[in-house]
Amino acid sequence: QKEVEQNSGPLSVPEGAIASLNCTYSDRGSQSFFWYRQYSGKSPELIMSIYSNGDKEDGRFTAQLNKASQYVSLLIRDSQPSDSATYLCAVNTGNQFYFGTGTSLTVIP
C-alpha cells in the first residue's frame, strides 16, 4: 500500500467553478500535510500546509484535514486557467516526505 494516494485524474472544471482534490495517507503518525502545485517542466511549489483537523483557508484555496479518516483535501474556488497544473499531496512522517502521484487539473476558459 502506498503511503499517499491521490486520484490521478485528469480533472477538468470550467473557469469559475470549484475544483476538489482528494488524498488519503496510511501512516496514522503523520503530523504535517501539504499541497504542492507543479506546472509542466517546473518544480513543485508549496501552496498550502495544514497540521490540525478542520479547514484552513488561504485566498481561493481551502485545505481540509480529517486525521480519523486519514484524509486530506484541497478546494480551489473560482478556478482560473492559471490554476491548470498537477497538484501533489504530501505527508511528513517526521523525517521524510511522502508524495502522491499527483492530480492533473485543467481549468477550461
Place this chain on the structure above:
Amino acid sequence: DAGITQSPRHKVTETGTPVTLRCHQTENHRYMYWYRQDPGHGLRLIHYSYGVKDTDKGEVSDGYSVSRSKTEDFLLTLESATSSQTSVYFCAISEPWRTEAFFGQGTRLTVV
C-alpha cells in the same frame, strides 16, 4: 524563492559513466533530500540527509550514493549510470517536523 540551486540543470551521459548532481542551499536547513520524478510514479525519495555526514536511504536508493560534507551542499552520485536512471531529479530542503519542504529547480538527466 528558497535559496536552493541544483547543478547541472540538464545533462546527457552515457551508460556506465559516473554522474554527480549537486544541490546547494543558502537557508541553513538541516534536512536535505534527493527525489526522482517519473511519469506514473510521482516523487520518490532516493536519499536524504539530516545533518553533515548524516544520511539515510530512501525507497529507490539502489545505484545511488550521497555525500554531505557541509551543511549547504548535498551531492548525489550515480555510480554507473543506467538508462533506468533517466529522470528528473529534485533536491529539497526542510527543517525537522512541522515544516514544509522547498524544492530546487530540478535536473533533467538523460542516460543514453
